Amino acid sequence: MYEKDDPRSSLTTATAPRPDTAAAIAAAQYFDLRTSSVVRAQNVVLVHTEARDGDDLDNGTLEGELAIIVTAASPAFTVLTGDGATLIDAPGLVVVPPGASRIGVRGDGPLIRLVEATEPAWRDQAANADAYAEDHPRVALLQRWPEPVGKPGVRFYPLSEVPDDPARFGRIFRTRAFMVNFLPEQDGPRDPRKLSPHSHDDFEQLSLAVQGEYVHHIRTPWLADSTRWHEDEHVRLGSPSVAIIPPPTVHTSAASDPGVNQLIDIFSPPRLDFSEKPGWVLNADEYPMP
Template sequence: MTYTKDDPRSALSAKAPPRTGEAIAAPEFHDFSITAPATVTEAGSRQWIVRGQNFVLIHTRPEPGDTIFSAELASEQVLLLIDHTSSVHGSGSGEEHTVTGPALVVVPPGASEIVSTGTGTIVQLIQSDETEWAQRAANADRYAEPHPRVAPLEPWPEPVGGYRWRTYLMADVPEDPQRFGRLFRTRAFMVGFFKPGDGPRDPRRLSPHTHDDFEQCSLVVAGTYIHHIQTPWGPDATAWRPEDHARVGSPSVAIIPPPTVHTSQAIGSGVNHLIDIFAGPRHDFSAQPGWVLNADEYPAPGN
């Protein structure tokens, strides 16, 4: 890992060496700003669907008043309301729930309905064992066989007090330079809901690093980025890949496989905003005191 001294991640412990002898998946880049949506509802809401090994991501540009989701799930889902124009009215499990972003909302298992009450982006995160949704993903064929280097999802303990609608407003999170961004977790997900940045990232202060056995999903919701990704060389030279320096707009998704070396660089002159998604929660981030903002509601294994 290569972090500057003032990066909170510099306190993380060194990782175990990656496994060898197993194929390394290729990175994926899905730029929704230049691709057609998978679905356009009768009211005109546009939806893009992609997946990773353990998750399905639905990105919706809604029309106000449109029902963007109505289904029954066996597990929780996460809603990301990206900014103050993102708002929803949700119902399910005997509850009614209205919230305006920026926010992270956890929806309990069971039947639920989500109506957009604004025009801003709404992102849904669903476990990939919800087969119907995994099959709808534009890249479903890339996961016809599990990627051998990605650990299967093992949900963490159930939330304290049981399942219910939960909202975490970004406006309630104070700044703390000792903490790495704004991290939240559920049984199946960890989300780094970082604050938007202004202008390009200093190219002398990037943070190339690797993950041993989990994917990273980097969701760009504003601005322009370059995802720098390097696939390690193994003994089989026919499997070597050139480096990726993929320039993407917004909205877009990069799926970064282990154990590639990677870092993302904002290059836009205006607002740049990236959100990191992991399925399941990260043990290393969870071990840092105070980093996970809802740890009291979603305990780590063994706690």
């Protein structure tokens, strides 16, 4: 599955497979976020906004935390809650506590918000809401992880404080409901001789392309019922885009643009196997494991 120099080669199995392993395997989903700005997986809704200076974005009154992915192309903005205003002006992950909040935008560029898929204000806005009219039996439902340590409030984890480390897989942060992995920027296409096909037993992966272009390679295992078989997929997507990869498909993504390419991987609930690796989750001191 992984080359020996890939940090993931030492991972242990995160969870036991869900009991319903005879259920149909869901199809992968692919979205150009310029035309489908709100999409969902089973446990998370992703909202992509091409924000403009002066925009006032209403997040609604949420039952769970809101996460905001801030990239190098994102504008500065202010998070407004009942406790006051927090200025964000650098790439990283912002976590907003439950309740009402707004975003005051101070420039032009993309902002990506993550909310739990049970939030009434967002779940039915997704372009692919019909795909989750019923829960996918192979995907574990979200059970929130423990409350964060310390006083409630807006938390910001800037990428500038965390240099890349080849011994660690990306730069990983978690909340009670999400795990976000900022993978390193890659110059030019990925070596086709060094891909990393792998699978997950019971969780979806959202691969968010924020720069460049990727080819998502997906192979669906055969079940006894051949009418449910799928052909291999090799889907090319530019940015911004997201691929929603279902379990237990074998998958790998290859950067293909000659310039800069970057993926951000999103999981809900947080991954236990990543969390068990010492030093991998960069805000583990504030967000404890179950």
